[in-house]
Amino acid sequence: MQPSPDTRTRILATARELFHGRSYADVGVKEICAIANVPKGSFYHFFPSKQDLAMAVIDDMADDWAHGFVAEAFDRELPALERLDYMVDAAYYWQKAAKDIEGRMPGCLFGNLALEVSTRDDVLRAKLNAVFQKASARFHETLDEAVETGAMAPLNTGATAQAMLAFLEGVILLAKTRNDPDVVLELGPAIKTLRIELTVEN
């Protein structure tokens, strides 16, 4: 008998919560199996390695993220610059909700994993980099639209988009270090002041 797809979902949900709330190295396959209540054999049926599991966790989170608050924040019905405010607010409410439940601000799963594994695992690093590139593309489109509609003076929209994503990750990092989501509310709105100018080619 094949393990049911429901088992896979349970492993994934458990791993995602544990990796996010603690760290990748701190959580072992044995613990995930115990909490998800699945035998090790079923685990390895779905995920040949812990790295495979992490890849699936990243996909799962990125998918929820893309169809959840990121889709809402980057709604094309909103004026371009309001999308940036929305994104900051969404990050705040997300972290606050998690802290209200767990007592701990978990930060951004992608940022956490990126700093933890990037020097040791090029496969996971490439995966996380792709997630960041997608996120940065959302900022990029938004800035292009802001410039087209005259809401922003012309600037290097591609580089500024990356700077904005970096800022959001950095603000969440600082907030996590204080275990205080309010840091996101206090510093986050400055995202709109970031600018990288176009370089003039002669």
Added chain:
Amino acid sequence: MQPSPDTRTRILATARELFHGRSYADVGVKEICAIANVPKGSFYHFFPSKQDLAMAVIDDMADDWAHGFVAEAFDRELPALERLDYMVDAAYYWQKAAKDIEGRMPGCLFGNLALEVSTRDDVLRAKLNAVFQKASARFHETLDEAVETGAMAPLNTGATAQAMLAFLEGVILLAKTRNDPDVVLELGPAIKTLRIELTVEN
């Protein structure tokens, strides 16, 4: 016979390099002792726990940092805004030098540890928070001076200082995810565009 202070230094240097190049959870006391060539007994003489070791590693790095490139970057002889450029350049050269040696961009030890341990260890979290507060105070003084000398229009210097530190951490995070120190050069200079305005009390 007491273990020599040199033994302590060796443990510290080994742990710092391994924590920075990999992660806290990924490196065990056994491995540190093997590489530093010290018996476990000597290790526990100096560091009753791995947490104690991490505290000492953070102090050691923060000390080098404060007396090394941070002292140079925030040299009061430099015009205030040039200090911000210097800080970005220093972060770039630091990461580039590390990558040239190891093939990997290690990122910021403090940022790495903060995202890895903050949900699980309040003692280390408080320590890392104190390091960030000190770093943020350097930015704060610099911005106060920039405003006093008219190099910058008045702004909320305390909050903007924190936003700048967050940005620097975020830029290093993104650069580490790409294993590319050039990201720091490309995005970092936008640090000077960040602004949080003073709120007007009525």
